[in-house]
Each structure stands twice: as C-alpha cells, then as structure tokens.
Amino acid sequence: MSYLVLARKWRPQKFDDMTGQEHVVRTVANAIKMDRVAHAYLFCGPRGVGKTTAARLLAKALNCEKGPTANPCGECRACTEIAAGTSVDVAEIDGASNNGVENVREIRENAKYLPQRDRHKIYIIDEVHMLSGAAFNALLKTLEEPPGHVKFIFATTEAHKLPDTILSRCQRHNFRRIPAARMLQRLQEICKAEGAGISDRSLSLVVRQSEGGMRDALSLLDQILASCGANPTDEEVAEALGAIDRTMVQDFAEAMVRKDAKRVLERVEEVFNRGLDLKRLAEELALQLRHLFVTKTLGQAPSELAESEQKALLALAKEAETAQLTRLFDVVHGCIWDVSRAAQPRLALEMALLKAIQLSPGGSIPELLARVDRLAAGLPQGDGAAKNTTGAPGGRSSSANFRA
Numbered sequence: 001m002s003y004l005v006l007a008r009k010w011r012p013q014k015f016d017d018m019t020g021q022e023h024v025v026r027t028v029a030n031a032i033k034m035d036r037v038a039h040a041y042l043f044c045g046p047r048g049v050g051k052t053t054a055a056r057l058l059a060k061a062l063n064c065e066k067g068p069t070a071n072p073c074g075e076c077r078a079c080t081e082i083a084a085g086t087s088v089d090v091a092e093i094d095g096a097s098n099n100g101v102e103n104v105r106e107i108r109e110n111a112k113y114l115p116q117r118d119r120h121k122i123y124i125i126d127e128v129h130m131l132s133g134a135a136f137n138a139l140l141k142t143l144e145e146p147p148g149h150v151k152f153i154f155a156t157t158e159a160h161k162l163p164d165t166i167l168s169r170c171q172r173h174n175f176r177r178i179p180a181a182r183m184l185q186r187l188q189e190i191c192k193a194e195g196a197g198i199s200d201r202s203l204s205l206v207v208r209q210s211e212g213g214m215r216d217a218l219s220l221l222d223q224i225l226a227s228c229g230a231n232p233t234d235e236e237v238a239e240a241l242g243a244i245d246r247t248m249v250q251d252f253a254e255a256m257v258r259k260d261a262k263r264v265l266e267r268v269e270e271v272f273n274r275g276l277d278l279k280r281l282a283e284e285l286a287l288q289l290r291h292l293f294v295t296k297t298l299g300q301a302p303s304e305l306a307e308s309e310q311k312a313l314l315a316l317a318k319e320a321e322t323a324q325l326t327r328l329f330d331v332v333h334g335c336i337w338d339v340s341r342a343a344q345p346r347l348a349l350e351m352a353l354l355k356a357i358q359l360s361p362g363g364s365i366p367e368l369l370a371r372v373d374r375l376a377a378g379l380p381q382g383d384g385a386a387k388n389t390t391g392a393p394g395g396r397s398s399s400a401n402f403r404a
C-alpha cells in the first residue's frame with residue numbers, strides 16, 4: 001500500500017475529532033439532531049483549520065444511510081463514498097477553477113433533479129469567494145428558492161469578498177486557528193500512534209511554523225519523518241524545517257539580556273555561515289523577546305512552549321528588567337524589515353543587535369527613581385552619580401530645578 005500522508009490519514013472522521021473547532025461542531029451537530037439544518041452553510045476561516053473536513057462530515061451526517069445523524073456511521077456506501085470524494089450526490093467544486101457563470105448555471109440545472117441515491121444533493125464549493133460577479137448572481141437565484149433536497153456548503157478564507165446578498169442567505173460559521181497548546185497535544189497523540197519520537201521542543205517548532213493550521217502542521221511532520229526518520233534530534237528537526245534551532249535563539253536572547261556583544265556577533269556569524277535566512281533569525285529573536293517579556297509580565301512562560309524552554313525563559317526573565325526587554329524588543333522587531341531589504345542583511349542585523357544592547361537601560365527603574373529621589377532631597381550621591389552631575393551640565397540644571 002502506498003504511503004498515506006498524515007493530513008489524510010488523520011483527517012477527522014467524526015465531529016468529535018475536530019481539534020479546536022468545538023463551537024462550530026456543537027451548533028452543526030445540534031441542528032442535525034433537531035432537524036433544523038439550514039439549506040446553505042458558509043464555513044470561513046484561515047487555511048488548513050478544517051473547513052473542508054467539516055463540510056464533508058456534514059455531508060455524511062445528512063446522507064448517511066443510518067441518518068440524518070450527528071454521528072455518521074462511516075461505513076455505509078454514502079459515508080465511504082463521501083470520504084473518498086466519489087459520491088454521486090455530493091459534488092465538491094473548487095471555486096477558484098470553476099468560477100464562471102456557466103459553471104454555476106450547470107449547478108442550477110442539476111440541482112433541479114432529485115438525488116440519485118441518497119437523501120440530499122449536496123454542493124460543497126471551496127474558495128467560494130473566487131466566483132465571478134455574474135456567477136454569484138446566478139447562485140443567488142438558487143439560494144433564494146432552493147429545492148428541498150439541495151444543500152450548499154461554502155468554504156472560504158476570505159468571507160469579506162462575498163456579496164452581502166449571499167452572506168445573508170447562509171448560516172455562517174467562523175473557524176478559528178487552532179490554539180497552540182491544543183495543537184501540541186494533538187501532535188503528541190499522533191506522534192505516539194505513529195511511533196515517532198519527536199521531542200516537545202521540536203513539536204513546538206512545528207506548531208509555531210504552522211500558525212494554527214492542522215493541515216500544515218501534519219505536512220511539516222511528514223517532512224520531518226521523511227528526511228530524518230522516526231527519532232530525530234532537535235537539530236535535525238530544525239534543519240529539516242529550515243528553521244533556526246531553538247537553543248540558538250535562546251542563547252541569543254540570553255547574550256542580549258546580559259549585554260554580551262561578543263557572543264551576539266559570534267552567533268550571527270554562525271547563522272550566516274550555515275546559510276540560514278537572517279530575516280528569519282530577526283523574526284525568531286523578536287518572538288523570543290516577546291515570550292521573555294510576556295514571561296516577565298505574567299510570571300509564567302507561554303504554555304505552548306516545551307517545558308525545558310519555559311524553564312529557561314523563567315530564569316532569564318528574572319535577570320532582565322522590563323524597560324530593558326521593551327527596548328530590546330523595539331529595536332529587534334524594528335529591524336526585521338530593514339534586514340529583509342538590506343543589500344547586506346548581515347550588517348543590518350549586527351548593527352541593530354548591537355544598538356539594542358547599547359540602548360537598553362542598564363539600571364532598573366526603581367534604582368533610577370531612588371537616585372532621582374536622593375537628588376531631589378539634596379542628599380549626597382554615590383560615586384557614579386557624583387561624576388554624572390559634575391560632568392554633565394544637564395545633570396546640574398535638572399538638580400537645580402528640583403531644588404527650585
């Protein structure tokens with residue numbers, strides 16, 4: 001038997017299996033139970049979060065020989081054919097390549113006839129926002145007075161491109177990006193079942209790169225297993241994903257917080273020599289500083305990260321000051337665009353990182369405030385402060401202002 005990609009092998013076969021879309025599943029399942037299924041559904045949301053899968057499940061639920069039921073059997077002819085995309089009464093249409101008025105007219109003509117075998121004639125139109133204006137008009141006529149045996153399920157990543165007249169005739173459901181912690185949990189389950197030993201740290205990398213889309217996450221997992229086998233090290237996974245190793249990013253953040261310019265420059269050289277994308281490095285660093293800032297603020301690290309990473313973040317957050325982290329983040333985040341456009345990305349990145357280190361305040365805010373208080377009270381200053389006030393005219397005049 002040929003290899004079945006993970007995204008297909010693990011495609012949910014029941015509503016209950018749909019990760020992260022519980023709000024949609026509940027409403028649709030209830031509608032089926034109460035026999036209040038709308039004649040047109042619109043599933044919107046980012047790519048790869050389960051819109052088409054949900055559309056097929058709904059089709060099964062409506063046409064299952066043991067249905068209509070919220071728990072289609074998955075075994076009858078209707079169910080298996082829908083899963084395989086070969087059902088005579090369920091048409092899956094790609095809106096991007098069938099976007100003309102003639103395509104919709106054909107649907108309209110066919111919709112008049114009763115289903116050949118099953119309960120309903122179901123049209124699943126993917127990327128429905130790609131239809132032309134004339135095609136939408138033609139579709140509208142059918143949506144206004146649909147024959148009782150016809151159901152439409154539209155899926156789109158860009159609901160704002162649909163005419164209001166269409167929107168108002170559909171029951172709309174918004175699919176969400178799958179929360180990172182939920183996705184990590186699901187990937188752990190799948191790895192276990194597949195006998196793959198991939199560390200949580202590497203799985204978090206997959207979670208981050210897939211940006212909330214389960215299909216992308218599973219494709220990345222395929223990619224890892226294909227190039228590194230079933231028990232890859234973290235470095236191998238990072239290499240396979242073209243990503244920058246997490247340990248490296250953590251090390252960068254640590255060097256920056258500790259103002260270790262030498263180490264920062266060495267690391268940039270290392271990344272540069274390995275031929276990795278420097279813009280990607282800047283993005284990863286900005287994200288790491290964001291995590292650090294969040295950890296500092298909330299007193300706990302983001303839960304989607306692996307446990308070892310959470311520990312490292314907590315420890316580093318204790319060393320850093322809030323003002324310092326804000327500054328580091330500002331400069332690093334601000335340089336992403338420059339690095340991507342620069343004729344010499346390495347120079348742009350190095351200068352930005354050094355600037356970030358130089359500009360981030362050394363003393364903590366409470367410490368600085370205490371110094372100002374002492375100045376205001378006219379108390380004698382410590383060594384460093386005394387040098388500052390005599391050396392800089394600004395310092396003298398501001399303390400004079402305080403006295404006045």
Ligand SMILES: [Zn+2]
Pocket residue numbers: 063064065066072073074075076077078079080
């Ligand atoms: Zn069935």
